[in-house]
Amino acid sequence: MVILGGFFFGYHLGFLFNMTLSFLGEFKMQYQTTIAAIATPLGRGGVGVIRLSGPKAYEIAEQLTQKSLPAARMAGFRQFCDADGSVMDEGIVLCFPNPHSFTGEDAVELQGHGGPVIQNALLARLLDLGATAAKAGEFSMRAFENGKMDLVQAEAIADLIDATSQAAARSAVRSLQGVFSTKINTVLEKLIHLRLHVEAAIDFPEEEIDFLADGKILALLDDVQDSVKVVQQSARQGQLLREGLQVVIAGKPNAGKSSLLNTLAGHERAIVTDIAGTTRDVLHEKISLNGLPITLTDTAGLRETGDLVEQEGIRRAIKEIEQADLLLLVYDLNQGDEPLQLAQRYFADHLEPKRLLLIGNKCDLTDQAAELSDYQGFRHIRVSAKQDMGVQALIDAITAHAGFQPEEDTFIARTRHLDAMKRTQHYLSEAREQLVVFNAGELVAESLRLAQNALGEITGDFSADDLLGKIFGSFCIGK
Ligand code: GDP
16 A cells, blocks of 8 residues: 555645635625624613724715724724714724724724614614614624634624623633634544545545555544544533523422422522412523523422313423423422322323432431432432522532533533534444445545534534524624
């Protein structure tokens, strides 16, 4: 096997080069329209910022201020004038010539006063002067399409703005700074390198079998699969941090469900009484346990009842149970109940150990200590919701159940990213099978191509327009 000579590299250099270029996303879109939007939240504040971006941004800003614009990136104080020349507001104008702006286009920021009436009037004036009202996420979309940032970074901006905890905000900044993208690009490079070797084998059919069988390609494939796995594990932490966990509390009436919700929430959210059937509707509470964002849902007690309202509550409870990431099934230790009996009666199809935690409540009334154990293959914990016994152990069990172990350098991630990595792994496994079982070079190459496309979706190298529309459409206006 002395195939990898000059000819081979000469021939494939262009091929590799093209692939590398495309995954760096070096392309530029030319938009004809100039978009404008209020970038600060609409409300009362000292300053309100309006953004303009596009080929006519400077021209429009000049007409608004009726003066020449300040030099690039220099703050200039200007009056903002109406069509009749009257002054509407005054403030700072900042100009960012292309390509050194957020969007990569000519962009202007107008920092006027922050009040809804004046901000809306200024925006209307810009539209009269030829700007178009920006759609949700349109500034970020342009930044992405002009190669100023990749898709992961654009999403990270939205996640930073929407972050509900310090940890989530810090992780979003890490993704914005490229931590996640770099990891993906490193794997992509390895994958391209692997494809190169496979393509080489195909190009020299007389050597193909040897080449595929000599172990080098398999070793490279192993390395790519391992690398994807490592990124998958970190991304899962980032996804949990961003999207949190849906945790539902269920059980018989009076088991202590509402008391447990209140204890976990740290305040009296749900009504607690010893009258059975108090909670008749579902009740949601957003909390954070060990830094993991959780939507905690209290549900109506499960029992046979003739009360129509309660029946509807139970129907809703079962719907929540079916959709939960994790179910806390609470029972009263003093009632001598069999912990799984209720589950078997109401939601037998949803009895999975990884989605269920059994909670024996009111241990303060028994001689049993608060304790974590196993019960018929399920995690089981004894607590007292009322006396706060075993609650920290329960919190740890919940976060451990979710596999939440954020590291110092956790970066924010989304379900979309995890789906793409799952598909990447699927195609890599397919490639492995084609290689090991069938020695079929062309099929290995095709699976690897699909794996690269799936992985490239994360940073936006390979993304259908409708996917982009969906992602950017979920951003807020002015972003
Ligand atoms: P739910 O119907 O399942 O939501 O139950 P609640 O939270 O409303 O509680 C029913 C009754 O049990 C109330 O009187 C609570 O004060 C009481 N209770 C709940 N948890 C505990 C506990 O851990 N220990 C004791 N002793 N009583 C509890």
